[in-house]
Amino acid sequence: PYVIAEPCVGVKDKSCVAVCPVDCIHGGDDDNQLFIDPSECIDCGLCEPECPVDAIFMDDEVPEKWSSFIQLNADYYKK
Numbered sequence: 001p002y003v004i005a006e007p008c009v010g011v012k013d014k015s016c017v018a019v020c021p022v023d024c025i026h027g028g029d030d031d032n033q034l035f036i037d038p039s040e041c042i043d044c045g046l047c048e049p050e051c052p053v054d055a056i057f058m059d060d061e062v063p064e065k066w067s068s069f070i071q072l073n074a075d076y077y078k079k
C-alpha cells in the first residue's frame with residue numbers, strides 16, 4: 001500500500017483525500033497528519049502526485065529516515 005510520511009505533519013493538505021477512489025485516507029482533528037489504511041489501499045497511485053509536500057510514497061519507496069511511518073499508518077487503523 002501507499003504510506004503518508006513526515007511531510008504531512010502539521011500540513012494536512014487533504015488533496016489526497018479528494019482523489020482516493022476507495023476513501024481509505026483518514027485522520028482525526030487531534031492527529032497531526034493523515035494516514036492510509038493498508039488493508040483498503042488499492043495501490044492506484046492517484047494520491048501521490050496530489051500532495052503538495054510530497055508526503056506520499058509506495059511502502060517500498062519510503063525514504064529510510066521515514067520508515068517508521070509505514071507502521072504508524074497501519075497502527076492508526078488498529079484502534
Ligand code: SF4
Nearest residue numbers: 020041042044045047
Ligand atoms: Fe487511495 Fe490510491 Fe492513494 Fe491508495 S494509492 S491511498 S487507493 S488514492
Ligand code: F3S
Nearest residue numbers: 008013014015016051
Ligand atoms: Fe497530507 Fe499531503 Fe494528504 S499533506 S493530507 S498527505 S495531500
